[in-house]
Amino acid sequence: MKPALAMTNLASASRTQRSTLIRNTATICSLQHQLQRNRAIFNAHTSLRTFSAHSSLLNQKQKDSELPxxxxxxxxxxxxxxxxxxxxxxxxxxxxxxxxxxxxxxxxxxxxxxxxxxxxxxxx
Incomplete structure (x- = not known):
């Protein structure tokens, strides 16, 4: 009987480990998705900021050259x-x-x- 108990415990442990692994994988995937979304938002803000800074510098150069x-x-x-x-x-x-x-x-x-x-x- 002792070997049967060990097999039962092993099978339940395996199922518990598999469900924990699935939950952890889902959590990791959602965290990765959130991180990617945050990076995309940050990159969009940064690119807008650099674009606006660059365009304002270009406009300033044009204004300086237009006025005598x-x-x-x-x-x-x-x-x-x-x-x-x-x-x-x-x-x-x-x-x-x-x-x-x-x-x-x-x-x-x-x-x-x-x-x-x-x-x-x-x-x-």
């Missing part, structure tokens, strides 16, 4: 014309600053006494 340099040399101006442009812009900038200062002063303090007298005289 903003300098007097880039505009083809001589030394005398540069000096003329700077002087004219300085004069107009000074005039604009003076007008704004006068307007803000009048807004803050109101018209002067002379202006009030002129206004009263023009209304009479």
């Amino acid at each position: 340099k903003f300098s007097f040399e880039g505009l083809g101006m001589s030394k005398n014309s540069r000096i003329f442009v700077i002087v004219v812009l300085s004069i107009f900038g000074t005039i604009e600053t003076w007008v704004w200062c006068k307007g803000i002063y009048r807004w803050w303090y109101g018209p002067s006494e002379e202006e009030k007298k002129r206004i009263e005289a023009s209304h009479k």
Whole structure:
């Protein structure tokens, strides 16, 4: 009887081992499938990122080449014309600053006494 018990135990052990092996294989396959899916997602994100970085660099190079340099040399101006442009812009900038200062002063303090007298005289 002892050999029969050993055979029965051996057969049940074999079945248990086979079912465990099948379960482990299914688990391993599902883990491998999940790993492959995660790699595909990661590769897709990485490739999109590298594509967008590469395309933005290409667009930046194209934009730089499309726009001319903003300098007097880039505009083809001589030394005398540069000096003329700077002087004219300085004069107009000074005039604009003076007008704004006068307007803000009048807004803050109101018209002067002379202006009030002129206004009263023009209304009479």
